[in-house]
Amino acid sequence: MDRALAVPTSNDPHAIPPAKISSPAGAVSPAEIDVELDRAMTEHYVEGRRGMRSLTSTALLVALAAGVALLPAWLPARRMLGVGLETTLPFAAISALSIVHAAIAFGRVGGRGRWYRVAEHVESVCSVSCGVALIYFSGSASSVFWLYFLLFVADSWNNPRDVRIQMTLFGVATSVLAVAFAVRGAFTDVAVVASVGVLGAVCIYAFAASARHRLRGEAERRALRARLEGLLVERERDRIARDLHDGVAADLSTLLWRARELKEAVAAAGNGEATSIVDDLVSDVRSSLDELRATVFALRVAGGTWDELCSELRTRVTRLCAGSLRCEIVFHDDEAAADVPVDVRIHVLRIVQEGVRNAVRHARAKVVRVELERGARVVVRISDDGEGMPDGALEASRGGLSNIVKRAHLLGGEASWSSDGGTHLVVTLPLGAPG
Numbered sequence: 001m002d003r004a005l006a007v008p009t010s011n012d013p014h015a016i017p018p019a020k021i022s023s024p025a026g027a028v029s030p031a032e033i034d035v036e037l038d039r040a041m042t043e044h045y046v047e048g049r050r051g052m053r054s055l056t057s058t059a060l061l062v063a064l065a066a067g068v069a070l071l072p073a074w075l076p077a078r079r080m081l082g083v084g085l086e087t088t089l090p091f092a093a094i095s096a097l098s099i100v101h102a103a104i105a106f107g108r109v110g111g112r113g114r115w116y117r118v119a120e121h122v123e124s125v126c127s128v129s130c131g132v133a134l135i136y137f138s139g140s141a142s143s144v145f146w147l148y149f150l151l152f153v154a155d156s157w158n159n160p161r162d163v164r165i166q167m168t169l170f171g172v173a174t175s176v177l178a179v180a181f182a183v184r185g186a187f188t189d190v191a192v193v194a195s196v197g198v199l200g201a202v203c204i205y206a207f208a209a210s211a212r213h214r215l216r217g218e219a220e221r222r223a224l225r226a227r228l229e230g231l232l233v234e235r236e237r238d239r240i241a242r243d244l245h246d247g248v249a250a251d252l253s254t255l256l257w258r259a260r261e262l263k264e265a266v267a268a269a270g271n272g273e274a275t276s277i278v279d280d281l282v283s284d285v286r287s288s289l290d291e292l293r294a295t296v297f298a299l300r301v302a303g304g305t306w307d308e309l310c311s312e313l314r315t316r317v318t319r320l321c322a323g324s325l326r327c328e329i330v331f332h333d334d335e336a337a338a339d340v341p342v343d344v345r346i347h348v349l350r351i352v353q354e355g356v357r358n359a360v361r362h363a364r365a366k367v368v369r370v371e372l373e374r375g376a377r378v379v380v381r382i383s384d385d386g387e388g389m390p391d392g393a394l395e396a397s398r399g400g401l402s403n404i405v406k407r408a409h410l411l412g413g414e415a416s417w418s419s420d421g422g423t424h425l426v427v428t429l430p431l432g433a434p435g
């Protein structure tokens with residue numbers, strides 16, 4: 001969608017637009033809550049892992065595996081377990097190794113690292129497979145080796161995000177065990193395994209759902225807090241903009257008016273030296289007023305939307321060009337244009353202001369054209385038909401041009417100039433880049 005506008009010239013280039021009172025924001029959206037929920041689940045998961053992967057916990061888990069492995073060395077226990085050392089030792093070793101591997105991965109890359117995520121899945125598969133094998137070799141589904149599944153089921157409280165993986169793994173493991181007993185013709189064991197399978201799956205689901213429910217409440221609270229903080233900042237910005245506009249800016253406008261009257265009076269009296277001093281005074285007051293107006297404008301843009309920025313830019317560019325050259329402003333929005341964050345909006349504002357101000361001050365141009373394109377990124381184009389930038393101006397710049405480059409780089413974007421029948425500036429700003 002293109003919105004082209006030949007900008008009318010303003011009668012009073014120094015008028016300050018009235019400060020705007022932002023409309024109150026709406027309720028927290030489901031998307032905002034989802035973002036917070038995702039964050040809360042990750043924190044909850046990493047926090048839970050920190051205790052589980054500590055040196056003490058890892059040593060305890062390995063000791064547990066070793067205890068299970070060595071139990072058959074005691075004859076009564078061997079009878080109760082139904083398996084000997086030759087069976088328990090290799091499975092306990094596999095299980096212990098996967099526990100140690102996961103602890104090392106956590107120590108190296110933390111709970112969010114890819115290595116750890118893989119190590120954790122390997123550990124789950126190992127412990128569940130060892131449990132299935134030991135129950136099967138014990139000869140009966142009424143086995144203490146179900147203990148291997150206990151930690152696995154309990155862990156779903158800590159990791160509600162992986163509930164599907166956990167239920168699938170648990171379902172596959174118990175199904176394999178049930179089939180193995182069925183092949184042996186031990187149908188009572190099949191019934192026991194099926195019951196444990198259903199019970200375990202229900203527990204995994206219930207633990208995960210309960211954790212998710214708790215975290216959702218936490219996420220809603222966080223999203224509301226963030227929204228509230230945003231509103232307070234916005235209100236404060238509005239207040240400052242209003243105070244500046246109605247107080248200091250109004251006083252400065254009066255001062256400018258009186259200084260102009262003084263200038264006329266001094267000129268009429270024919271005092272050349274005094275006229276030049278008053279001239280400087282008028283110009284100083286005008287630039288203070290300009291600076292103040294830019295500050296009020298930036299405060300308003302920060303609290304507004306992209307469309308409000310476009311409409312404000314139109315007014316602002318018009319004032320900058322007034323009396324010296326014609327300006328054209330074109331806004332172009334992609335159908336799927338992304339939302340433009342506050343920091344990008346403020347940089348766009350400053351870049352356009354500086355680009356147009358340079359064309360007005362240095363280019364000796366007749367026309368300046370500003371194009372603002374919003375899609376997956378924001379592109380600012382400012383062209384004039386003036387005499388072009390002198391060689392080395394960019395490298396020598398300590399002000400406007402170098403600031404434009406810095407602003408673009410801050411947002412992960414780029415700025416470039418070309419001179420061909422005037423000066424042409426193109427600034428590309430990705431959306432969602434580091435601010």
Ligand SMILES: Nc1ncnc2c1ncn2[C@@H]1O[C@H](COP(=O)(O)OP(=O)(O)OP(=O)(O)O)[C@@H](O)[C@H]1O
Pocket residue numbers: 358359361362363384386387388389390393394397398399400401402423
């Ligand atoms: N559109 C333009 N057309 C012609 N020359 C330009 C243009 N833009 C910049 N220049 C040249 O580049 C120089 C550096 O510009 P830059 O904006 O960095 O500084 P400035 O405008 O002189 O001062 P300020 O720091 O206040 O912006 C200018 O002095 C001018 O010579």
Ligand SMILES: [Mg+2]
Pocket residue numbers: 354357358399400401
């Ligand atoms: Mg400049």
